[in-house]
Amino acid sequence: MTMPGIEVVFYTGAIGLIVIGMAGVLMVKNVFRMLLALVLLEAGASLLLILSGFRETGVAPILLSGHAAGQLMNDPVPQALVLTAIVIGVGIQALALALILRIKHRYHSLDMGEIREQMEHDIAVNSGVVSPASAQSPEPGGHHHG
Amino acid sequence: MDNLILVVILPLLAAFLMPAMARTSEVLARVTGLMVLFISIIIITSVWGSVDEQAVSYAIGGFRPPMGIVFYIDQLSLLFALLIPVMILLFWPWNKVTHIREYSLMMLLTASASGLVLSGDLFNIYVFYELLAVASYGLVVAQGRAGKKGEGAALAASLRYLILGAVGSVMMLIGIAIIYTQAGTLNLAHLALLAPEKLNNMAGLSAFALILIGVGVKAELFPVNTWVPEVYGAVSTRLSALMAGLLSKLAVIVIIRVLVLLFPQPEALQLMTILGMLGVISGELVAWRSRDMIRMLSFSSIGQLGLVFVAFSIPGDMGLMAGFAVALHHLLVKPALFMLASGWTGPLESLKGAAKQSPYIAALFVLLVMSLLGVPPLPGFWAKLLIVVNLASQAAPVYQFALAFVLIATVIEAAYLYRVVMILYHPNQGQQASVREKHKAFELVIASGAAVILIAVALQVQSMETKLSSMARQTGDRQHYINTVFSKLDLADIYHQNKVQQTDFRSNNQLQGSK
Numbered sequence A: 001m002t003m004p005g006i007e008v009v010f011y012t013g014a015i016g017l018i019v020i021g022m023a024g025v026l027m028v029k030n031v032f033r034m035l036l037a038l039v040l041l042e043a044g045a046s047l048l049l050i051l052s053g054f055r056e057t058g059v060a061p062i063l064l065s066g067h068a069a070g071q072l073m074n075d076p077v078p079q080a081l082v083l084t085a086i087v088i089g090v091g092i093q094a095l096a097l098a099l100i101l102r103i104k105h106r107y108h109s110l111d112m113g114e115i116r117e118q119m120e121h122d123i124a125v126n127s128g129v130v131s132p133a134s135a136q137s138p139e140p141g142g143h144h145h146g
Numbered sequence B: 001m002d003n004l005i006l007v008v009i010l011p012l013l014a015a016f017l018m019p020a021m022a023r024t025s026e027v028l029a030r031v032t033g034l035m036v037l038f039i040s041i042i043i044i045t046s047v048w049g050s051v052d053e054q055a056v057s058y059a060i061g062g063f064r065p066p067m068g069i070v071f072y073i074d075q076l077s078l079l080f081a082l083l084i085p086v087m088i089l090l091f092w093p094w095n096k097v098t099h100i101r102e103y104s105l106m107m108l109l110t111a112s113a114s115g116l117v118l119s120g121d122l123f124n125i126y127v128f129y130e131l132l133a134v135a136s137y138g139l140v141v142a143q144g145r146a147g148k149k150g151e152g153a154a155l156a157a158s159l160r161y162l163i164l165g166a167v168g169s170v171m172m173l174i175g176i177a178i179i180y181t182q183a184g185t186l187n188l189a190h191l192a193l194l195a196p197e198k199l200n201n202m203a204g205l206s207a208f209a210l211i212l213i214g215v216g217v218k219a220e221l222f223p224v225n226t227w228v229p230e231v232y233g234a235v236s237t238r239l240s241a242l243m244a245g246l247l248s249k250l251a252v253i254v255i256i257r258v259l260v261l262l263f264p265q266p267e268a269l270q271l272m273t274i275l276g277m278l279g280v281i282s283g284e285l286v287a288w289r290s291r292d293m294i295r296m297l298s299f300s301s302i303g304q305l306g307l308v309f310v311a312f313s314i315p316g317d318m319g320l321m322a323g324f325a326v327a328l329h330h331l332l333v334k335p336a337l338f339m340l341a342s343g344w345t346g347p348l349e350s351l352k353g354a355a356k357q358s359p360y361i362a363a364l365f366v367l368l369v370m371s372l373l374g375v376p377p378l379p380g381f382w383a384k385l386l387i388v389v390n391l392a393s394q395a396a397p398v399y400q401f402a403l404a405f406v407l408i409a410t411v412i413e414a415a416y417l418y419r420v421v422m423i424l425y426h427p428n429q430g431q432q433a434s435v436r437e438k439h440k441a442f443e444l445v446i447a448s449g450a451a452v453i454l455i456a457v458a459l460q461v462q463s464m465e466t467k468l469s470s471m472a473r474q475t476g477d478r479q480h481y482i483n484t485v486f487s488k489l490d491l492a493d494i495y496h497q498n499k500v501q502q503t504d505f506r507s508n509n510q511l512q513g514s515k
Helices: A006-027 A031-051 A076-107 A112-126 B002-024 B026-050 B075-090 B100-118 B122-142 B150-183 B188-198 B202-216 B227-234 B237-262 B266-289 B293-312 B317-341 B359-373 B379-392 B397-424 B441-459 B461-476 B478-485 B488-504
Strands: B056-059 B070-073
Touching: A006 A031, A006 B150, A031 A076, A031 A112, A031 B150, A076 A112, A076 B122, A076 B150, A112 B150, A112 B227, B002 B026, B002 B056, B002 B070, B002 B075, B002 B100, B026 B075, B026 B100, B056 B478, B070 B075, B070 B100, B070 B188, B070 B478, B075 B100, B075 B237, B075 B317, B075 B461, B100 B122, B100 B237, B122 B150, B122 B237, B150 B188, B150 B202, B150 B227, B188 B237, B188 B478, B202 B237, B202 B266, B227 B237, B227 B293, B237 B266, B237 B293, B237 B317, B237 B461, B237 B478, B266 B293, B266 B397, B293 B317, B293 B379, B293 B397, B317 B359, B317 B379, B317 B441, B317 B461, B359 B379, B359 B397, B359 B441, B379 B397, B379 B441, B379 B461, B441 B461
Parallel strands: none
Antiparallel strands: B056 B070
16 A cells, blocks of 8 residues: 555654653653543544545545546545544543542552552452461462472 | 342442542442442342243333333343352452452452343443453453562563453454444344344444454454463462453453354354464463463463353354353363462572372362363363363364364363373472462362362263253244344334435435344
8 A cells, every 4th residue: 555645744743642642641640640641542443543544636535526537535534433432432431530539549550560569569459368467468379388 | 130230230339439438448349349249149040030932121210222222131141140149259358457449440350241141232232341341451450360470570570461452452443434334233132133134244344353352352262362371470369360261251251152143144153263272282382381380270271261162152142052061061170270379489490399299289270170071970071071072063174174173172281280280290390399378268168169160060960961052942943032122012122213214314325124
């Protein structure tokens, strides 16, 4: 497929957003920034989806009476899809934000490493593997007999 | 067949009406949920007989495909459409005082899960998958394990699950974008028609890899399964049973549908084999090291799902059949084991002599575990045998590796399950035996029911085999899918439309060589 002119810029932008978002989700420690990276990632994916129906010389896909037949149009289907994807994305981001708020109240931290440590400790305490008093990391240590 | 759409609409409607109804009458709202589940079961059983060798498609709103969205109803989707309300009903949280929100989420789960298995449109599947994901994030928070440490763990587990799930969804969306760029349609039957020509290339393969990893989050696929032990450790065993048993299989079905219909290249299968066998070996190894029952079962679930992926990656109908056998077997056994585990919390050592205290429960556990492992007369054996025999008959080296991995994993599985059984039947009582919480009645009923079904299947292996192979043949038949969704008239229409579209929308969208 040939991608002349402006499409190259758009594709670079979409893929760039995806790369930045992915790198952010993987490398950032702060959960709120992680969420922001997720927003970038979703924006990149949406842009990519829009581009799949984009024609450089295309017009808006509205059939008017005076419309010349056979004129190149942008594909409306991806636009409808992206609208759905954006709405879903916003919903999930709002849910994540609510969770982050409640986690902050409980664990007093936004650092993913600390949250994970406290969570694993809580899980281990709850399933009775370690006693509540021990503040050590609850990861299963050495002794098991096979 | 027309009222099958109610299976999606009614629970969805109920999910949003129930909180409003609860303001006037709490009882009414609760009863509504149960009623909807019963109605769903009745609707599905009423159409049960009409789908056998010939699948049926239903165009929603009368819009004909490929423009409209279709439901595709074959043996596979109908079986799962029935299993969903039945399993939701079994694990319905009715014995405690629950907030109405939780019932609402359960209804949302039912609606989206039913839509997921019935839908014949890729983007529709994406939307239902997202709905399912949101419902499960919510349920993880709502059904956190009791105890003062429970809520925090459930919140954190849910957030970590959400972030992984959201990244997975984005990957799936990118995969869908690639498919649309290549083929210019999202209707599965239309895509199946175009796939050999449009998707049999590197772009198609990368789209499959993205969808596999994206949907794989829910299916506990190897690199994206870090949420499994966290979530199952933080939520009630009731929800773990539902998620490990049912939800993971739904994601697997989405992957299988997409794989069979859209991606003919052998590399797609081999990618799945590799991820599957890494899942088997890593899951079983960590399960072997874990110190409490629920953690062990979570990792064993990762291992079993890996086995399901290995089975489905074997080319041809035999692979599909082996996959269905393992998946359905796991769907039956793992929830039952989770139910038994809920009364056996704490470190494994504290379970010493539990068999003396409750001999019936221990016997149930041994039976289920033996089937999970694949001890001969039980169904698990036949499922594993199918995998091993079919892996051995494949020439490609990756399948020989997979065979070795599966056998090694089975040995590891045997080692840790044997250890647990030995602890249960230890002659001395553990120290915590007296303070251990009792199994609840419904947990025992579910586990006993699973055991009865296991034995019944073991006695009826022959007829089960015929059913599974007929289901596998139907699922694997791409032409059948296309012919079911499109009438001859439609096919002619598509050909015509694609020619028109070529001048209007897209330049690479022409249907060549189709009949």
